[in-house]
Amino acid sequence: MEFQRARSEEQREQRRAAILTTASEMLTQMPVADISLNELSRRVGLAKSNVLRYFESREAVLLEVLDAQMGGWLTDLDEVSMAVEPDPADERAGQLASMIAATLRARPMLCDLLSAQAGVLERNVSTAVVLRHKRATLAVADEIARIVIRALPELDAEDALxxxxxxxxxxxxxxxxxxxxxxxxxAYEADPAIGKLLMSFDHIVTVTLTLTLTGLLAQRQGRGAEA
Structure with missing residues (x-):
C-alpha cells in the first residue's frame, strides 16, 4: 500500500488510523518485543520518516493501541460483570475476580502491551505523550472502580481504585x-520440580484479586464494628 502525501486533516487522520490498525494486526502475529518501526513502516506503506510525522516513536504508536485495547476490555468486563449474583460479599468478590481474569486472558494483545507498558512503552516518549496516556489510564481506573463498587457496594471509592x-x-x-x-x-517439562513454578494467568489474577477484595471487605467490616 502506497500513500500520497496527506494534505487535509481528514487525510492525516486516515494515515494515523492506518498506522494504528497495522500495528494492531502485527500484534496478533508477534509479541510487542518483535514490533519494529521499520517493519511497521513497510507494512503500512510509508517511509519511516513519514510514520514519525504522525507518531514520535514506535512506543507512542503502541501506547495508543494499548489505550484502545483497554477501552475494549472495559466494555467486555462491564457486560459480563452484570451477571455477578447477589451472594454474600466474599462470594461476589470471587465471582468478580474470576470475571476480570477471564476477560483479560481473552485479550492477549492487551496483556502483552500491559506487560511492556512501564519498562518499555513509557520510556521512549515525550511528556505530552505520557500525559495523554496516563490520563487515559486514569479514566480506565475510574471505570474499573465503578464496576467494582457496583458488584461490591460494601467498598468505598478509595478501596475500588x-x-x-x-x-x-x-x-x-x-x-x-x-x-x-x-x-x-x-525446562518445565524436563524437570517436574521446576514445572511447579508455572502458574496459569487466570489463577494468578483470580487469587490475587480475590485476596485483595476479601481483605478490603474484612478491613471495611472491622472499621464498621469499631464505629
Whole structure:
C-alpha cells in the first residue's frame, strides 16, 4: 500500500488510523518485543520518516493501541460483570475476580502491551505523550472502580481504585510469567520440580484479586464494628 502525501486533516487522520490498525494486526502475529518501526513502516506503506510525522516513536504508536485495547476490555468486563449474583460479599468478590481474569486472558494483545507498558512503552516518549496516556489510564481506573463498587457496594471509592491499580499491575506481571518461551516450556517439562513454578494467568489474577477484595471487605467490616 502506497500513500500520497496527506494534505487535509481528514487525510492525516486516515494515515494515523492506518498506522494504528497495522500495528494492531502485527500484534496478533508477534509479541510487542518483535514490533519494529521499520517493519511497521513497510507494512503500512510509508517511509519511516513519514510514520514519525504522525507518531514520535514506535512506543507512542503502541501506547495508543494499548489505550484502545483497554477501552475494549472495559466494555467486555462491564457486560459480563452484570451477571455477578447477589451472594454474600466474599462470594461476589470471587465471582468478580474470576470475571476480570477471564476477560483479560481473552485479550492477549492487551496483556502483552500491559506487560511492556512501564519498562518499555513509557520510556521512549515525550511528556505530552505520557500525559495523554496516563490520563487515559486514569479514566480506565475510574471505570474499573465503578464496576467494582457496583458488584461490591460494601467498598468505598478509595478501596475500588486500589483494586483497579492491583488489577493492572497483576495483569502486567502475570502475563510474561504465564506465557513462557519455548526454552522455558522445555525446562518445565524436563524437570517436574521446576514445572511447579508455572502458574496459569487466570489463577494468578483470580487469587490475587480475590485476596485483595476479601481483605478490603474484612478491613471495611472491622472499621464498621469499631464505629
Amino acid at each position: 486500589h483494586v483497579a491499580a492491583i488489577t493492572i499491575l497483576t495483569a502486567a506481571a502475570s502475563w510474561p510469567h504465564s506465557t513462557p518461551s519455548e526454552a522455558l516450556k522445555a
